[in-house]
Amino acid sequence: ARSEVLLAALGLHQAFLRCTARTMYANVMGAMDAVAGAVPKTVAQEALRAAWQSLFLLVPVVSTTFASLDRVFGRLGQESLGWLFIDEAGQATGQMAVGGMWRAARTVVVGDPLQLEPVVVLPWTAQRALGREFGVDEQWAPSRTSVQQLADRTNRYGTWLPAELPDGQQEVWVGSPLRVHRRCDDPMFTVSNAIAYDNLMVYGTPERGDYRYRPRSCWVHVRAGEADGHWIAEEGRALRAVVDKLRDEGVDLAEDVYVISPFRAVVDGAQRACRGLLPEGRVGTIHTTQGKEADVVIVVLGSDPRRPGARSWAAARPNLLNVAVSRAKRRLFVIGDRDAWRDQRFFATLADALPAHTWQG
Numbered sequence: 001a002r003s004e005v006l007l008a009a010l011g012l013h014q015a016f017l018r019c020t021a022r023t024m025y026a027n028v029m030g031a032m033d034a035v036a037g038a039v040p041k042t043v044a045q046e047a048l049r050a051a052w053q054s055l056f057l058l059v060p061v062v063s064t065t066f067a068s069l070d071r072v073f074g075r076l077g078q079e080s081l082g083w084l085f086i087d088e089a090g091q092a093t094g095q096m097a098v099g100g101m102w103r104a105a106r107t108v109v110v111g112d113p114l115q116l117e118p119v120v121v122l123p124w125t126a127q128r129a130l131g132r133e134f135g136v137d138e139q140w141a142p143s144r145t146s147v148q149q150l151a152d153r154t155n156r157y158g159t160w161l162p163a164e165l166p167d168g169q170q171e172v173w174v175g176s177p178l179r180v181h182r183r184c185d186d187p188m189f190t191v192s193n194a195i196a197y198d199n200l201m202v203y204g205t206p207e208r209g210d211y212r213y214r215p216r217s218c219w220v221h222v223r224a225g226e227a228d229g230h231w232i233a234e235e236g237r238a239l240r241a242v243v244d245k246l247r248d249e250g251v252d253l254a255e256d257v258y259v260i261s262p263f264r265a266v267v268d269g270a271q272r273a274c275r276g277l278l279p280e281g282r283v284g285t286i287h288t289t290q291g292k293e294a295d296v297v298i299v300v301l302g303s304d305p306r307r308p309g310a311r312s313w314a315a316a317r318p319n320l321l322n323v324a325v326s327r328a329k330r331r332l333f334v335i336g337d338r339d340a341w342r343d344q345r346f347f348a349t350l351a352d353a354l355p356a357h358t359w360q361g
Helices: 002-019 021-036 045-058 065-073 094-103 125-133 147-153 188-196 233-249 263-275 309-316 317-324 347-353
Strands: 081-085 104-109 158-162 170-176 220-222 259-262 281-284 294-300 328-336 356-358
Touching: 002 021, 021 045, 065 094, 081 094, 094 147, 094 170, 104 147, 147 170, 158 220, 188 317, 188 328, 188 347, 233 259, 233 263, 233 294, 259 263, 263 281, 294 317, 317 328, 317 347
Parallel strands: 081 104, 220 328, 220 356, 259 281, 259 294, 294 328
Antiparallel strands: 158 170
16 A cells, blocks of 8 residues: 555656646756755745755755755745754754754654764863853753753653763663664674663664674784874784785675774874775774774774873763774674773773684784
């Protein structure tokens, strides 16, 4: 019945376009100007809205960033759009979403407050000062909450999960949680479930047989030595050896492998170590890979042994490690000083789940 309704709707659209071809052509050309931000200010809002409606008749979903939304949809009024879908809402501040939500009749917010949080460059002291100036409670500060957490507050259906929030709260309310996990094999699923979701997730990854390449997930233990910032050259040699092994096994490095790290300096070093093997886009920070996945993920931990505060920062909350681990669908390789990292909260769970492979350069 659904298929018949869809075909009937397509037939109706076809008939409509045949009868209004000249008008629709002009409207769609107007919509192209709107997308490019080239609509003169003298054009009435009703005409601009008609142009967008014509485009949406042909292209039901338009994707944009919050940064571009103001330029693209800025002249549309309240509830001019039907639906707004906000993806990765755990990374967006509430202030970023206000304009889009005001212009939409309905909003669906999808995200995970236990993955990466909003990155706010404005210092906390400045946020507090602005809040005091305008009488805004600190709970609305951009670095204190996300669109996902704000949406969850209004959702009567959900559950409490243990999480240390910036305001000292020890639990976070998650609205309408999607509890069945369908991406990762073990041990990635088990680690993520333990450190972030209080073991409430259900393993629903479909049966896909043994991974066709032999190397098993493991922690490649590299004793920290000389460091250039957070980059440790010996870890770079271990990374090169792991990538070489994967290549020799037949793994498609350009399609099936990500190399990630919590630290920008380590990413720079990893790109040098993998030059000629991995495209630059396959090596990045953990923040750049949220929402992405790969069969094989290699996490290079790095961190200057003289600056233990960097490890404490990475382990302060489960979010960073949760994202790193859950990018890997089939294999996870962690490269770093196991003794130094396993003393950190959450990383102890990771160390217990992965067999240790002692690297000898």
